[in-house]
Amino acid sequence: MKTLLKLNINGEDFDLAASPGAYLVDVIRETVGLTGTKKGCGIGDCGACTVLIDGRPTLSCLTLALACVGKEIVTIEGLSKGNELHPVQKAFIDKGAVQCGFCTPGMVLSAAALLRENDRPSRDEIKTALAGNLCRCTGYTKIVEAVEHAGQLISGEAHHG
Amino acid sequence: MHGQSFAYQRPGSLREFEALYASHGDNAKILAGGTDLLVLIKERLLAPRLLLDISDLPELKGIAYDPAAGLTIGAGVKVAEIERSALVKEHAPALAFAASNLGSNQVRWMATMAGNVCHASPAAETPPVLLAHGCELLIGSQAGERRLPIAEFFLAYRKTALKPGEYLKGFRLPPLAADAAVAYRLRGLRRAMEIDMINLGVYLRLEADGATAAEVRLAMGSVGPISYRAAATEEKLKGMTVDEAFLAAAAAGVAAEAAPIDDVRASADYRNRVVGVLARRGLTHCLEQIGSRRNKA
């Protein structure tokens, strides 16, 4: 049986119907139709489904949609301000940190959450923050470089392009 | 959508939650961060009828320190908050370290320490440090509250001392004396996102002479069906002079009291050897902490 619920995603309220057993990742992708959030393992190991809930990086495959009522959900679609990309997005482009792209939305959101707490992270701090986001293409080197670069974009020490 | 059928409720207050939990009995499961529970449900190892979501209850939030009572941590506090808390770093640094080793950053922002303890896996990250601290659990129910030393909480593999209608409300870590310290040591296959193949919490308190062990606690994980203290070794070490022979006795003692099995993560033989090494390193780290505090004083 489905229940009605209101979810706030990327600043917009959505009135939806979902069963109590529905996971946030499926509701975001299938009901709302925002497919930037990816689903990999479904059990917490890969981080592809990462979204921000009240600013915290959260695995949407292990979060019930009903548990998100009254909270602010941000998906990869909501990170840029219109056409103005988030510094992490710019940095991923600058450093060529994307290959197939499946891990990228989750990586970018985890990195954005890290930089909000600390815009001068060490390489070890970057690796710790991204340990729950698996990438099977890049070998991680360029991703770590991109996050470092994003911190510099935020502090004005480097420029995009 | 693979909607498994259960009902979901998010009580607005602790009182409301206690009443619901009492009336639904075994049909209801407490949902905190869901990082253990929802995995079990997805893998169809568990099929509760009702999930009671306690993760936003304000009464279960908060970390506080009082010089007499020690450190108190609410059951609703996230592992990531414990990892970052200035109070925890100051009064229980080994716990902040253990918290930082649990899962990934996302998992730490979702998970609670109460869920870690109540899931009662022998490989869990936080029980050994809590056992080393001599932590007291605050247990709630509609009938009232009781306190239980964590050493009496784990009964068997994934079985705890919680009775029907009872839940974990919070943790109290007694204040550490100036000549006491706690350390946590772990071993996994890689540095992050790893279920420990062995972990160990250590407590050491020295006599006023600074050279004799007044009290020792050695709590081991992943070497038996529950996290538990090496009680016979603790007793033997009491009153010994803290020297090489003391460290050797500790290492040999925990290896003798460990009862590990072979599994996918490590062999029993390897675990037996490593648990001794971790005990040695943990005690040495306690000595360093006590020593540096003395130098400052």
Ligand SMILES: Cc1cc2nc3c(=O)[nH]c(=O)nc-3n(C[C@H](O)[C@H](O)[C@H](O)COP(=O)(O)OP(=O)(O)OC[C@H]3O[C@@H](n4cnc5c(N)ncnc54)[C@H](O)[C@@H]3O)c2cc1C
């Ligand atoms: C990818 C991944 C990596 C992980 N890595 C680690 C790791 O490195 N180390 C580790 O120890 N664990 C790890 N875990 C397991 C899990 O994250 C932890 O055990 C976590 O602390 C569980 O807390 P939770 O709040 O999510 O609990 P939940 O899943 O919500 O609950 C767990 C159990 O405790 C019960 N419960 C919860 N709160 C209470 C309460 N207040 N009173 C009574 N019962 C309660 C629930 O009913 C349930 O039975 C990992 C999990 C995942 C998915």
Ligand code: FES
């Ligand atoms: S799909 Fe959520 S962690 Fe893999």
Ligand code: FES
């Ligand atoms: S770019 Fe392909 S998984 Fe990371």
